[in-house]
Amino acid sequence: MTDWTDIGVAADRVLAGLVAGLELEFGRGAGEALAARFLEAEESDFxxxxxxxxxxxxxxxxxxxxxxxxxxxxxxxxxxxxxxxxxxxxxxxxxxxxxxxxxxxxxxxxxxxxxxxxx
Structure with a gap:
């Protein structure tokens, strides 16, 4: 069975996972700021x-x-x-x-x- 996900939902889910993982590692509130830095540093890959x-x-x-x-x-x-x-x-x-x-x-x-x- 194939599971299809809208690209916007999938991209948002990846970013939400990145933020959640960063918050686990560095504390609540740090995830969004660090995710923004990751996006900036690795923009071409993202x-x-x-x-x-x-x-x-x-x-x-x-x-x-x-x-x-x-x-x-x-x-x-x-x-x-x-x-x-x-x-x-x-x-x-x-x-x-x-x-x-x-x-x-x-x-x-x-x-x-x-x-x-x-x-």
């Missing part, structure tokens, strides 16, 4: 994992002596209670290596429009 849609935009031009072949990928998703559209830098194994841009949007419609406009 955005990539929270995506609902993705669209290849082209190759990423390496910066310096990078030997990896990376791609620019447009993403649309829901994270921390908000819709977003952005551009992630991803390797051939599907691992995020960076985030070029991320725009939070007040509605799914606006996020989809922003996603469609990404080049």
């Amino acid at each position: 955005v990539w994992e929270a995506r609902m849609c993705e669209r290849w935009l082209g190759a990423w031009e390496p910066q310096g002596d990078e030997a990896l072949e990376l791609d620019r990928v447009a993403v649309l998703g829901w994270l921390d209670g908000a819709w977003f559209a952005g551009v992630s830098i991803v390797d051939g194994e599907g691992r995020a290596h960076g985030l070029v841009a991320r725009r939070e949007c007040p509605s799914e419609r606006e996020a989809r429009e922003a996603y469609a406009a990404l080049r």
Whole structure:
């Protein structure tokens, strides 16, 4: 039997679990502040994992002596209670290596429009 969960509910559940775990470790009230720092520090990974849609935009031009072949990928998703559209830098194994841009949007419609406009 397959269990389907709305992406917004799933993303909210992950963040709630992160906050709860941090509160267990560091005390009540610390969880939300620490979770915000985790989100900021690991933004590219969270955005990539929270995506609902993705669209290849082209190759990423390496910066310096990078030997990896990376791609620019447009993403649309829901994270921390908000819709977003952005551009992630991803390797051939599907691992995020960076985030070029991320725009939070007040509605799914606006996020989809922003996603469609990404080049």
